[in-house]
Amino acid sequence: MIIAIDGPAASGKGTLGKRLAAHFGLRHLDTGLLYRAVAHALVVKGAKLDDPTIAEAAARTLDVAQLDEAKLKARGMAEPASIVSAIPQVRAALVDLQRNFAAVAPGAVLDGRDIGTVILPDADVKIYVDATPQVRARRRATEFRAKGENVDEALILDDICRRDERDRSRTVAPLVPAKDAHVLDTSDLDVEAAFAAAVAIVEAARR
Numbered sequence: 001m002i003i004a005i006d007g008p009a010a011s012g013k014g015t016l017g018k019r020l021a022a023h024f025g026l027r028h029l030d031t032g033l034l035y036r037a038v039a040h041a042l043v044v045k046g047a048k049l050d051d052p053t054i055a056e057a058a059a060r061t062l063d064v065a066q067l068d069e070a071k072l073k074a075r076g077m078a079e080p081a082s083i084v085s086a087i088p089q090v091r092a093a094l095v096d097l098q099r100n101f102a103a104v105a106p107g108a109v110l111d112g113r114d115i116g117t118v119i120l121p122d123a124d125v126k127i128y129v130d131a132t133p134q135v136r137a138r139r140r141a142t143e144f145r146a147k148g149e150n151v152d153e154a155l156i157l158d159d160i161c162r163r164d165e166r167d168r169s170r171t172v173a174p175l176v177p178a179k180d181a182h183v184l185d186t187s188d189l190d191v192e193a194a195f196a197a198a199v200a201i202v203e204a205a206r207r
Ligand code: DC
Pocket: 009, 010, 031, 032, 033, 035, 036, 078, 081, 082, 085, 086, 111, 112, 113, 114, 115, 163, 167
C-alpha cells in the first residue's frame, strides 16, 4: 500500500505520516527533509540558495539513509528549503529517489507538498492535511518551546504564511490538493483525533 500525504507547513502531516506508517507496517519518508538537506548542503558550501547548478548537484548526490533529521528540522532550515524547492532542476533530481523509496515492499507513506499530484499520482490513498495558519503557528511554537527554544509565535506565523505563499505559487509542482485527495482539516483536532480520522480514511480506501 502506498499513502501520499500533502499539506502546508506545520499542518501535522509529518506526525501523521510517521504514525500511519507504524500503524500499517509501512516505511516512511518525510520528503521535506530532502529539500532541507539540499538547502543545508548549499549553506555549508556558502553557495547561493538559488544557484540551480550547485543545488541540482546537491540533490543528485543525496543519500536518504544519511539524513540527519534533528539538524535538518532546525527552524533556520525551513525558509532555505522552500527556496531551493522552487528550483525545477532540484525537483526533477529528486523524483526517482522518492518513487524508488515508495516502490519497495511492503509500501510506504510519503509526506510532502506534491506527493499525490506529481510524485505518486497512483497512490492507493491520498490525504491532504490542512489547518488554519494560526493553529499551525501555535503548534510549531509549542514544538520549539518543548525543545527549549524561546520563540515568538507571531514571527512563526509570518514565516509559515510566507512559506505557504512561495510553496503554493511556484511554477513547478506547487502545493495544491490532488483532485482525488481526502482533505483532513485538523484545525479543531488534537493529535489523537487527527490520527483516528486519518486511519479511518485509509481503512475506507482499502475497502
Ligand atoms: O515539510 P517541510 O516543512 O519540512 O518542507 C520544507 C520545504 O520543502 C517546504 O517549504 C517546501 C519544500 N517541499 C517541497 O517543495 N516538496 C515536498 N514534497 C516537500 C517539501
